[in-house]
Amino acid sequence: MDEQTDVEGSSSVGSYRDRIADTWADTDPLVLAFEGEGMPVVAEVDGELRYLSYNIVRPRRVGDDDLAKFIALRGEPRVLPLSDHPAGYEPRLLRLRAV
Known part of the structure; x- marks a missing residue:
């Protein structure tokens, strides 16, 4: 099965979360890749959604409402x-660091 797919027939946040849930510990975790400026990506890390793009310095925690707005x-x-994302993001970039 090709992992590089859209979630067909559903734009619900829950469907997307289900696809990437519990993959963070995998060698190559699944992420949500969005088109456009900053090449944004959302991953589920330790049960939390994290957002990263070229336009921000550190990953941000986001909630389901944020994800729904982002999809809209x-x-x-x-x-x-993650390794297939064209921005070349690495897992370490999605970990939150103390400020």
């Missing part, structure tokens, strides 16, 4: 392994 603004994301 950017369109449907693709679900793909």
